[in-house]
Amino acid sequence: MSMIEFHNVEKYYGDFHALTNINLTINEGEKVVLIGPSGSGKSTLIRTVNGLERVQSGQLLVNGYDLADKKTDMNKIRKNVGMVFQHFNLYANKTVLENIMIAPRLVLKRPEAENKKLAMDLLDSVGLADKAGNLPSQLSGGQSQRIAIARSLAMKPKCLLFDEPTSALDPEMIDDVLNVMKNVAADSSMTMLVVTHEMGFAREVADRVVFMADGQILEDDRKEQFFDGEPTNERARQFLSKIITH
Amino acid sequence: MVYILTHYWSELIQGLGYTLLSSVIALVFSTVIGTMFAIFEVLPNHAMRIIGRIYIEIFRNIPLLVIAMFFYVIIPMYVAKIDGFTAGTIGLTIYTSSFIAETVRAGIQSVDNGQMEGARSNGLTYWQAMRYIVLPQAFKIVIPPLGNQFINLVKNSSVLAFVAGFDLMYQGNSIASLSLDTINSYVVVGLFYLVITLPLSYYMQHLEKRLAN
Numbered sequence: 001m002s003m004i005e006f007h008n009v010e011k012y013y014g015d016f017h018a019l020t021n022i023n024l025t026i027n028e029g030e031k032v033v034l035i036g037p038s039g040s041g042k043s044t045l046i047r048t049v050n051g052l053e054r055v056q057s058g059q060l061l062v063n064g065y066d067l068a069d070k071k072t073d074m075n076k077i078r079k080n081v082g083m084v085f086q087h088f089n090l091y092a093n094k095t096v097l098e099n100i101m102i103a104p105r106l107v108l109k110r111p112e113a114e115n116k117k118l119a120m121d122l123l124d125s126v127g128l129a130d131k132a133g134n135l136p137s138q139l140s141g142g143q144s145q146r147i148a149i150a151r152s153l154a155m156k157p158k159c160l161l162f163d164e165p166t167s168a169l170d171p172e173m174i175d176d177v178l179n180v181m182k183n184v185a186a187d188s189s190m191t192m193l194v195v196t197h198e199m200g201f202a203r204e205v206a207d208r209v210v211f212m213a214d215g216q217i218l219e220d221d222r223k224e225q226f227f228d229g230e231p232t233n234e235r236a237r238q239f240l241s242k243i244i245t246h
Numbered sequence: 247m248v249y250i251l252t253h254y255w256s257e258l259i260q261g262l263g264y265t266l267l268s269s270v271i272a273l274v275f276s277t278v279i280g281t282m283f284a285i286f287e288v289l290p291n292h293a294m295r296i297i298g299r300i301y302i303e304i305f306r307n308i309p310l311l312v313i314a315m316f317f318y319v320i321i322p323m324y325v326a327k328i329d330g331f332t333a334g335t336i337g338l339t340i341y342t343s344s345f346i347a348e349t350v351r352a353g354i355q356s357v358d359n360g361q362m363e364g365a366r367s368n369g370l371t372y373w374q375a376m377r378y379i380v381l382p383q384a385f386k387i388v389i390p391p392l393g394n395q396f397i398n399l400v401k402n403s404s405v406l407a408f409v410a411g412f413d414l415m416y417q418g419n420s421i422a423s424l425s426l427d428t429i430n431s432y433v434v435v436g437l438f439y440l441v442i443t444l445p446l447s448y449y450m451q452h453l454e455k456r457l458a459n
Binding site: 087102107108151 | 371374382
């Protein structure tokens with residue numbers, strides 16, 4: 001069963017052609033890493049998957065709903081599709097525990113005791129149970145991002161989107177966040193689409209690697225083909241050689 | 247001054263009461279209406295934004311006295327019998343709400359867009375995100391300018407004097423003409439306004455400090 005299907009999707013910002021003829025299918029439980037130079041449209045693409053950006057034409061099916069259709073209720077999609085942002089976007093006016101509990105309470109009407117227990121379990125699993133009462137402003141970047149992942153997981157989504165989750169972090173924080181993401185990936189039913197430059201993570205976790213440039217998908221390979229074989233696309237090869245040597 | 251105070255005490259207290267009552271009613275409703283139009287102005291819906299814009303630009307740019315007179319004269323002629331106090335308070339509410347709308351809108355727009363995006367991606371509806379995440383942060387930011395609006399509101403309630411609203415200013419005018427002691431009459435009235443505005447001012451500062459932590 002496919003979780004995400006792009007069919008001939010086009011996206012414009014005014015005159016700027018942000019996404020050109022995107023065709024991409026991601027199956028349930030698949031882990032896909034999306035890479036490409038900045039301005040290539042990877043963030044735009046991932047943001048279309050939960051409706052933060054609308055697409056102008058084509059068909060975009062997520063969990064069975066067509067996001068290109070204006071009548072589609074985005075809230076229904078977002079219940080099952082979580083998102084982790086580069087800058088965390090934790091609720092600045094809520095404690096860590098409230099950050100995790102508010103959406104399940106308001107959206108899923110999860111009973112309070114159960115909600116709290118699940119939230120604490122999640123905090124425990126990301127190693128931050130002692131931060132439950134803190135405000136986001138009191139956390140480091142790495143801690144914030146782990147809380148943000150816990151917040152997404154609290155909704156028990158079928159699919160998680162990660163938009164450069166480690167790009168804003170100090171180097172020594174990155175591994176903590178990647179480890180949490182690897183734990184999430186250990187759940188074989190969880191679909192993951194990850195925009196990242198962390199090639200170690202891609203090698204370890206991804207099933208497929210998709211390369212984008214200029215708003216187009218230029219390469220879509222099994223992980224083994226991409227890293228151990230060679231990308232067929234010239235720009236993908238160049239890009240790969242540059243980031244691997246770093 | 248003591249003569250004015252002792253001789254016209256009951257008129258002054260009555261005036262203070264009407265000024266307070268009008269101010270409290272206007273404060274509550276202008277905050278609610280102002281916030282509503284502030285939200286109109288940031289909605290994705292284009293038509294709603296225009297409605298918000300028109301409301302604010304009209305009532306922010308007409309003198310309060312004209313708005314109060316409109317309600318005092320026109321409404322009783324064509325719609326319903328209302329007294330000067332009601333007309334003045336409605337005018338004050340609408341006038342102030344346009345300023346509060348602008349203040350709150352600025353507050354909402356100063357909250358990082360990531361807060362709304364985070365909430366929406368988390369599954370919250372637009373209104374849930376507004377109510378629980380964006381508005382609380384926006385209000386925290388706009389408490390100082392909102393405090394200014396509230397103090398202006400109390401002072402602007404003196405417009406009631408022109409529409410027979412029996413407020414402090416109205417009583418001041420009448421005391422001045424009865425006692426023929428113009429200076430002391432208005433000094434006393436001024437002091438009575440301070441009795442309302444100074445505590446309000448200190449309370450807003452206190453709120454600002456408390457929420458800063």
